[in-house]
Every structure is written in structure tokens, then in C-alpha cells.
Amino acid sequence: MSKENFYNDISKAIVNLDEKKAIEYANKAVREKMKLLEVIEKGFAAGIRKVGDLWEEGEFFLPELMRGAQIMQNCLDLIIPYLHDASEKISHGVVVIATIEGDIHSIGKTIVATLLRAYGYDVFDLGADVPVEKIVEEAIEKNADIIGISALLTTTMTGQKKVIELLREKNLANRFKVILGGAPVTNTWVEECSADGFAENAIGAVRLVKSLLDK
């Protein structure tokens, strides 16, 4: 079976909310030592995004969206412990990452945190729905180089900007680099917030962190 067909089958299992098959595919990917990040992005993440589309189109209801997310999370729990073989380690640094307050979307943020760890960074994942003040406090406490903030909702994105504003108020703007992520984040938003960058996926996040720390 070609890789593309396998990714398609994974995506279909998520869309069909077929947990048994999805778990079977996750185990197969681990067993056969496939490129696990690619399996996550092209298989599982593609599937959950399709579930989101169907929900937006009114084909799926909230319980189905939640079930899809739960199945995806269960599969990631199986795969993530094996994600550490992600090629060579790059320079080290400390990253504090969180999903902003009011927003419980955690899947993408967790993948980014996991991959950064796999590349040798010290990552403090504060979880989801984290208040602006808490993110700043933890960054100071952990002596972070980078603060990563995830937002999946257009209504919570404003929190990303608030973190940067709070850093400025506290005269800490030069102490940390702030990077943003989440589906609604664009270059324009990054400029408007005066953030240091954003990435569309986890491997992009690793490249971004590396380039900011190498500067």
C-alpha cells in the first residue's frame, strides 16, 4: 500500500469516527517505524480538519466533533512517545508554550511542544486555557527564551496580543521572543501584534525557534 493511501485511510478512520481502525493504524505506523510526524500531519491532522469542515457545514454536530478529537488524542497518546527520534538535535533553548485563555484547543499545541522537545529544547507546556498573566509569570520563572502561544478561535486570538502588551508594560519585551500559532494566525496578525513570528505546523515551529535562537 502506498504511503498516500495509508494517510487517506487514517484520515477516513477519523472522519468515520472509527476508533478501532484509527488505533490500529497508529500502532501500525509505530510498529513499521514510519515517519511519525508525517503520519500525524498527513493522516490524523488531515482527518480532524475534515471533521471540522463537516461540522462547519452542518453535517456533523458537536458530539461528533468532540468524539473525533478524542479519537485523535488517543492515537497521539500512542504515537507521541515514539516521536523522539526526529533526526539530529539542534541548539538548545527554553520554550514556554500554552493555549491562550478562553481556548481549550490543545492538540496542535501539544504536537508543537512534543516536536520541540524531540529536537532538544526544554519545553514547559502550560496546557490550554491559560491566563495572559500566568504565561508571562511562567516565562519569567522558567527563564524562557521563547514564549509560544496557540489560539484556534478568532475570539481568543486577541489574548496573544495581550501577552505581548503585558510584556511591554513590564519592560520585558526584549527579554523573550514571542511566537504565535493556530489556524487563524496570519502574517498580518503577527505584524499587528509585533510578535516575532508564526508557524503553520510543528516542523515550521521548530525551524522558527531555531532561527530565532540562532540570531
Ligand code: B12
Ligand atoms: C478538534 C477541534 C475541537 C476540539 C478540541 C479538542 C482539543 N483537546 O484540542 C473540541 C471539540 C473540544 C473543540 C471545541 C470547540 N471548537 Co473547535 N475545532 C477543532 C478542529 C476540528 C481541529 C483543531 C485541531 O486539533 N487541528 C489539528 C491540529 C494538528 O492542527 P492545529 O490545531 O491547527 O495546530 C497546528 C498549527 O496550527 C500549528 N500550531 C498550533 N499551535 C501552535 C503554537 C505555536 C507557538 C506555533 C508556532 C504553531 C502552532 O502547529 C500545529 C501542528 O501542525 C478545528 C478545525 C480546524 N480546521 O482547525 C475546530 C475549530 C478550531 N473549532 C471551532 C469552534 C468554533 C469550537 C467551539 C467554540 C465550538 C462550540 N460551539 O463549543 C469549541 C471551543 C471551545 C473553547 N472555548 O475553546 C472553530 C473556530 C472558528 C473560529 N474561526 O473561531 C473551528 C475552526 C471549526 C470550524 N471550522 O468552524 N474543537
